[in-house]
Amino acid sequence: MLKRAKALFLGLLSLASLLFAGGVSAESATRQLNMPQGVTEVSQAAYDIHMIMIWICTVIGVLVFGFMFYIMYAHRKSRGVTAEHFHENLLVEVLWTVIPALILIVMAVPATTALLKVYDTENPDIDIKVTGYQWKWQYEYIGEGVKFMSELRTSQDEIYGREPKGEHYLREVTQPLVIPTNKKVRFLITGNDVIHSWWVPDFGVKRDAVPGLFTAAWAKTDQPGTYVGECTELCGSGHAFMPVVVEVKEEAEYDAWLAGKKEEAAGYASTIGKQWTFDELMVKGEEVYGRSCAGCHQTNGEGIPGVFPALKDSPIALGPPAGHIGILINGVAGTSMQSFAEQLSEVEIAAVVHYERNAWGNDVGDIVQPIDVLNFKQSQ
Numbered sequence: 060m061l062k063r064a065k066a067l068f069l070g071l072l073s074l075a076s077l078l079f080a081g082g083v084s085a086e087s088a089t090r091q092l093n094m095p096q097g098v099t100e101v102s103q104a105a106y107d108i109h110m111i112m113i114w115i116c117t118v119i120g121v122l123v124f125g126f127m128f129y130i131m132y133a134h135r136k137s138r139g140v141t142a143e144h145f146h147e148n149l150l151v152e153v154l155w156t157v158i159p160a161l162i163l164i165v166m167a168v169p170a171t172t173a174l175l176k177v178y179d180t181e182n183p184d185i186d187i188k189v190t191g192y193q194w195k196w197q198y199e200y201i202g203e204g205v206k207f208m209s210e211l212r213t214s215q216d217e218i219y220g221r222e223p224k225g226e227h228y229l230r231e232v233t234q235p236l237v238i239p240t241n242k243k244v245r246f247l248i249t250g251n252d253v254i255h256s257w258w259v260p261d262f263g264v265k266r267d268a269v270p271g272l273f274t275a276a277w278a279k280t281d282q283p284g285t286y287v288g289e290c291t292e293l294c295g296s297g298h299a300f301m302p303v304v305v306e307v308k309e310e311a312e313y314d315a316w317l318a319g320k321k322e323e324a325a326g327y328a329s330t331i332g333k334q335w336t337f338d339e340l341m342v343k344g345e346e347v348y349g350r351s352c353a354g355c356h357q358t359n360g361e362g363i364p365g366v367f368p369a370l371k372d373s374p375i376a377l378g379p380p381a382g383h384i385g386i387l388i389n390g391v392a393g394t395s396m397q398s399f400a401e402q403l404s405e406v407e408i409a410a411v412v413h414y415e416r417n418a419w420g421n422d423v424g425d426i427v428q429p430i431d432v433l434n435f436k437q438s439q
Contacts, residue, residue, distance in 0.1 A: 102263030191255030194297030344414025
């Protein structure tokens with residue numbers, strides 16, 4: 060008995076230390092234990108049905124266990140009570156069948172209402188196509204001519220411990236998804252290579268991104284801010300490096316952002332035919348390589364022996380430019396080298412090929428222009 064009391068005291072002491080250590084209040088600890096409310100109609104509907112079910116289960120638990128403990132106390136052997144011998148009580152059997160059935164019907168009404176709201180993706184104000192890649196997201200604003208990749212911005216040096224980890228370690232991206240307040244945004248979610256899963260907890264949105272299949276979800280909020288999620292489907296060795304970051308802006312600010320992205324897309328077309336200099340391509344290529352290639356081939360181009368091939372002194376980087384371009388555009392079947400035709404622009408592919416052919420002592424000396432990449436694509 061003494062051991063049991065001591066264990067109970069230590070347990071309560073541990074709970075108190077968890078609640079109050081580091082200035083954490085009991086109220087905030089409760090909030091952390093419960094389901095977050097989120098900022099959208101969908102997340103609020105999920106929270107409401109969660110709380111309804113919690114209270115129904117709580118009431119049932121209190122009644123059932125209260126009645127059970129009362130029976131054990133009032134009819135204990137020490138009071139001289141003799142157990143009855145009976146079975147097949149029709150009234151009891153009817154009650155324990157009908158009452159749970161009625162409870163389930165009552166629970167089904169709010170649950171069905173919430174589900175109808177979750178899957179009501181009709182009549183959106185904005186459509187955004189979300190495509191999962193290993194290991195990044197592509198966002199395309201349907202009908203707006205705006206499309207871009209959102210990749211992990213955390214440096215390889217942070218990931219491998221060569222420098223201190225930043226405040227937003229593994230939660231920062233090159234370009235976040237941007238949506239406006241007070242607009243119904245429909246997400247059309249698919250995958251390019253393997254199954255991913257696009258999850259933003261504060262939106263109450265989690266949908267699998269399956270190659271060849273589109274799943275739909277939606278969000279609408281009046282609260283500007285930055286909301287972070289991640290891929291929640293084990294999609295390969297880079298699964299942990301695939302965050303989702305969404306910025307919600309006021310409508311006027313969003314309109315200005317979208318106009319800027321349209322101008323950027325229009326300006327890009329003029330850069331395809333531009334004759335880039337050697338140094339311009341090296342600067343651009345180094346930036347693209349660090350973002351999209353260094354995770355596998357390493358920042359020094361030496362790769363990971365037995366896993367990812369080296370680009371330094373490699374036949375790929377030292378061979379004909381067309382073969383090098385072809386690998387980035389088509390990928391290599393049966394390997395981890397995927398196609399970058401839809402992930403990188405002609406300028407980015409040209410720059411990174413140029414960089415790989417002239418970095419780390421490769422020094423091929425030729426120049427790969429964006430028009431070369433475009434011509435290669437059109438020749439296929």
